[in-house]
Amino acid sequence: xxxxxxLSLASVALSVSLLGPGLAVYAADGALPVLAAAAGPSxxxxxxxxxxxxxxxxxxxxxxxxxxxxxxxKNTGSALTRVPDYEVRVETADGIQYTLKPSAANARSLQAKxxxxxxxxxxxxxxxxxxxxxxxxxxxxxxxxxKTETVVASIPVQAEVWxxxxxxxxxxxxxKKWSDSFRIPGLTSPxxxxxxxxxxxxxxxxxxxxxxxxxYNPSERREAVPAFSLxxxxxxxxxAGSRVEQGALALEPGAxxxxxxxxxxxxxTVLQSLNLLxxxxxxxxxxxxxxxxxxxxxxxxxxxxxxxERTKATIYALGTxxxxxxxSQLVNPEMKVSVExxxxxxxxxxxxxxxxxxxxxxxxxxxxxxxxxxxxxLVTKEGYEYAGSRQAIQTAMVLPGSSVTVRYAFxxxxxxxxEDLILKVQxxxxxxxxxxxxxxxxxxxxxxxxxxxxLYPYDVKVSSWILQWNYGVATNYNYVYRLKLDLSIExxxxxxxxxxxxxxxxxxxxxxxxxxxxxxxxIYGQERLVNGDNIISIQGASNMLDxxxxxxxxxxxxxxxxxxxxxxxxxxx
Numbered sequence: 188x189x190x191x192x193x194l195s196l197a198s199v200a201l202s203v204s205l206l207g208p209g210l211a212v213y214a215a216d217g218a219l220p221v222l223a224a225a226a227g228p229s230x231x232x233x234x235x236x237x238x239x240x241x242x243x244x245x246x247x248x249x250x251x252x253x254x255x256x257x258x259x260x261k262n263t264g265s266a267l268t269r270v271p272d273y274e275v276r277v278e279t280a281d282g283i284q285y286t287l288k289p290s291a292a293n294a295r296s297l298q299a300k301x302x303x304x305x306x307x308x309x310x311x312x313x314x315x316x317x318x319x320x321x322x323x324x325x326x327x328x329x330x331x332x333x334k335t336e337t338v339v340a341s342i343p344v345q346a347e348v349w350x351x352x353x354x355x356x357x358x359x360x361x362x363k364k365w366s367d368s369f370r371i372p373g374l375t376s377p378x379x380x381x382x383x384x385x386x387x388x389x390x391x392x393x394x395x396x397x398x399x400x401x402x403y404n405p406s407e408r409r410e411a412v413p414a415f416s417l418x419x420x421x422x423x424x425x426x427a428g429s430r431v432e433q434g435a436l437a438l439e440p441g442a443x444x445x446x447x448x449x450x451x452x453x454x455x456t457v458l459q460s461l462n463l464l465x466x467x468x469x470x471x472x473x474x475x476x477x478x479x480x481x482x483x484x485x486x487x488x489x490x491x492x493x494x495x496e497r498t499k500a501t502i503y504a505l506g507t508x509x510x511x512x513x514x515s516q517l518v519n520p521e522m523k524v525s526v527e528x529x530x531x532x533x534x535x536x537x538x539x540x541x542x543x544x545x546x547x548x549x550x551x552x553x554x555x556x557x558x559x560x561x562x563x564x565l566v567t568k569e570g571y572e573y574a575g576s577r578q579a580i581q582t583a584m585v586l587p588g589s590s591v592t593v594r595y596a597f598x599x600x601x602x603x604x605x606e607d608l609i610l611k612v613q614x615x616x617x618x619x620x621x622x623x624x625x626x627x628x629x630x631x632x633x634x635x636x637x638x639x640x641x642l643y644p645y646d647v648k649v650s651s652w653i654l655q656w657n658y659g660v661a662t663n664y665n666y667v668y669r670l671k672l673d674l675s676i677e678x679x680x681x682x683x684x685x686x687x688x689x690x691x692x693x694x695x696x697x698x699x700x701x702x703x704x705x706x707x708x709x710i711y712g713q714e715r716l717v718n719g720d721n722i723i724s725i726q727g728a729s730n731m732l733d734x735x736x737x738x739x740x741x742x743x744x745x746x747x748x749x750x751x752x753x754x755x756x757x758x759x760x
Contacts (some may be wrong), residue, residue, distance in 0.1 A: 189232055230340040232271055232324055235264030236297070240342050241304060241373050242467055242484050245275075245319050249311065252317050254285055255482075255487045257467050259375075261296035272337055273324040280318040285311055286680065291477055292470035302375075307492035308469040320343050348461075356462070356488035360572065365492045368403075372486055376413045376463065377406045378438065382489060383445070384624055387572070389454075396450040396458055397621040398428070401514070404438035412436040412446065415465045416483070419450040419458040426452045431618045443514060447618040463487040463518040463725050500566075500609040503628035505529060509612065515625040517614045517682050518559045521552035522585070524612075527592070527643040530709045531605045532754035542632075543742075543753040544575070544610055547682070550585040556585055560623055562613040563595040568606050573597045576746035581687040590682045592643055594689070594744055596751030637756040642689060642742055644679035645710055652696075652758055658660050665728035668695055670738060672721045684711045689744040691716065692752065695725050698735040703727050707743075736760045 229239040237260070239371040244255035262268045270293070276284045278697075287307035295305045304667055311317075324339045357360065363369050368381045384399045404410045412435075416670050417645050419426040428450035438444055452458065464483040471478055474569040501510065509524045518524060528545035542565055550556045563575040575595035633641070640647040650673040656666050669692055678684075693706040704727015738758040743750055 197751045204265070204675070212642065219249045222249075223495040228342065230324075230342055231260075232260075232273065232340055235262055236271070237261045237263060238324070238340065238342070240344070241301060243319055243322070243344055244467075244482060247603050248483075251310060251312045253308065253310050253316055254317070254319065255287060255306070255467075256322055257471065258307070258322075259302060260297065260303040260305055262299060267296055267298055270294060270305070271324075271326070271339075273326050275305075276325055277319050278321040278323060280320050281518050282322065284533065285309055288471070290468075290503065291472040292468075292485050294393065306467060306469045308389065308471075315537075324446060356485055361485055361487050363489045365490055367489075369487060371413065371415060371463065371465065373484065374413055376406070376410060377401045377413060378410055379405060385458075385491060386622070386624065388621060390620075394452050394454050394456065395621065396426075396428075396452060397431075397618065397623065398448040398450065399618075399623050400446050400448070400462065401443055402436075402438060402446055403443045404434050404440060405518040406438050409440065410438050412438065412444075413465070414488070415463060417439065417448040417450065417489075418462045419452060419456075419463060420460045420462060421452070421456045421458050424453075425458070425462070426456070426458070431621060445514060445623070447623065449621055458491055460491055461489040463489060464591075500627040500629035503537045503610075503630040505630055505633070509626050509628065511612070512625040515614055515617070517561055517616060517625060519552075519556050522559060523551055524559075525549075526628065526630065528612065528641055529610070529630060529632055530635065530753055531599075531603075539601050540599050540605075541751070541753060542599060542605075542608070543751065544595045544597075546593050546595070547590050547643065548585055548593065549590040550587055553587050555586055558582060558591060558593070560616065561625070562615040563597075564611040564613055564622070565597040565599065566609040566611060566627075567599065567603060568608070572611075573599055576748045576751055578751075579747060580607045580747045581685045581704075582683055586683065588681070590644075590679075592684075593680060594751070596744075596746060608632070608643050635754060635756065637758065640740070640742075640755040642710055644684065645683035646677045647710075647716070648675040649673070649756070650675060652738075654738065654758075654760060656732070658732070662728065663729050666732050667728045668704065668725040668736075670695075670723045670725065672716075674716055674718060674721055676716060676718055687711055687745065688712075691723075691755075692741040692743045693725065694739040694741070696737040696739070697725070697733040700737075703729050703733075703736070723728060731744045734760060 194408060201706050231235045232238050238260050240256060241259045242257040244253060246253045249603045274286050278284045278288050287309045290306035293305045297303055321341050321343050323341045325336045326339050328335045365382055370379055381400050381401045386397050388395050388397060396419055402412055417428040419428060428448045431447040431449050463486050465486055466481055466483055470482045490559040505526055507525055525547050526544055528549050531540055531542045533540050544563060565573045565575060580593055585591050610628045611624050612627050613622040615622045619625060638649045653671045654668055655671055656668045658666050690709040691708040691710060695703040697703055704725040706723045706725045708723050739754060740756040741752040742755055743752045
């Protein structure tokens with residue numbers, strides 16, 4: 188009977204291994220928390236087999252306690268070696284031993300100089316607290332009476348017991364400060380990870396923290412990035428995270444790569460730390476086939492930076508090249524990007540303020556380059572972040588030695604003072620649908636000048652202006668207005684401009700702040716403004732003459748979310 192059981196178990200293990208990574212996992216109780224046991228001392232099971240603990244499970248369930256271990260076994264010999272049929276037992280602090288069932292997927296033998304992982308699990312009917320102190324390998328001889336039991340090897344459990352998602356990892360070697368580089372304990376992978384950034388995004392689907400890690404392969408061979416997860420912790424709540432990049436990832440020798448994790452949270456949640464977890468599986472053969480129980484393994488606890496430290500910005504001078512993250516591939520190195528204009532103005536009618544930023548993209552190569560589709564966000568002094576709306580430009584390629592401009596508009600509260608603003612250039616492609624920062628710029632706002640409109644690449648100087656009006660039969664005895672401007676316009680000829688370029692909008696208000704009418708003009712294209720005298724007609728009329736008008740001049744451009752405008756000048760009669 189014993190030999191038949193071995194044969195049956197080996198057949199099930201083979202069937203599980205042949206299913207491969209595409210096997211649909213049946214998690215009996217969902218993700219189970221476990222003790223995060225780093226690779227500790229090893230013991231010899233025989234002359235050629237060494238064993239060490241990878242993970243130890245000790246979790247309360249609805250019906251009692253679930254105990255389990257994962258053992259890493261290594262064959263140091265030069266020939267194929269059978270895995271001994273020892274019972275694996277866990278010993279508790281009160282001296283009781285519990286025998287664990289082997290996984291149906293456990294290997295039955297090891298090739299020379301190779302290693303494998305063996306999983307063992309058992310559910311016990313015990314509701315009180317259980318403290319696991321030791322794991323024993325016991326040789327049981329059932330062919331003598333009475334049966335004899337010999338403890339072949341023992342390993343003490345030295346790590347902390349993980350009692351659920353709210354457990355605290357307190358071992359010093361498992362605590363990591365933000366930006367500390369680390370390897371994942373308990374895994375053989377040599378890949379090193381460094382936390383780079385964490386940002387909070389709000390969208391229609393909810394609020395999400397996006398964590399960016401830099402993975403580095405220091406070895407001399409190609410290495411697969413092991414599967415692991417990041418959970419966020421905020422007070423007594425834990426929020427499960429998942430990797431954004433789908434599919435298998437691998438790093439060549441000496442290569443680096445960003446990987447990203449998305450952690451959905453409640454709207455007002457402020458995360459304080461992260462737990463890094465890996466997973467283990469236990470296969471059990473039954474009448475209905477093989478089911479897999481998956482459980483999570485807490486490995487590291489990562490402290491997050493303070494809210495004020497999460498956005499580190501570079502002091503930036505307008506008009507100078509932006510220095511991007513060297514590992515980002517979004518912007519071609521031969522495409523130089525600079526911020527030429529950065530303004531804020533009040534929108535009294537809308538009850539908010541608007542901020543606009545004008546980027547210049549210059550092609551320094553000898554071939555056309557595509558316009559990079561980066562995003563832009565604005566971070567206020569208090570740490571609030573606002574997404575920008577990108578100008579809908581028509582130019583797809585930048586010619587060699589030429590430039591294009593693209594504008595971004597931000598809407599901020601009316602109370603915003605514009606102090607210590609940070610302009611973040613975002614990669615919305617690599618970790619889509621989430622964004623990662625490739626440059627964070629700290630720069631001051633420009634001030635508007637009534638006699639000079641900065642509309643890069645245009646520089647418009649206003650020599651004089653006058654508001655004219657007509658009244659009579661031709662106007663149905665209403666007062667109609669037009670604005671006469673004497674302008675001097677200069678343009679940077681190295682910058683490409685198309686029909687999507689900004690327009691001019693004029694708003695006329697009377698002395699009671701009532702809107703009388705609006706008008707418009709083009710900077711580029713047909714009926715554009717020219718050097719010298721220009722007339723802008725106001726579409727609208729009033730039935731009484733007012734000698735104290737206010738004239739607002741705006742720059743207007745189209746974005747996917749509608750028209751964006753920036754105040755250029757205000758004239759008072």
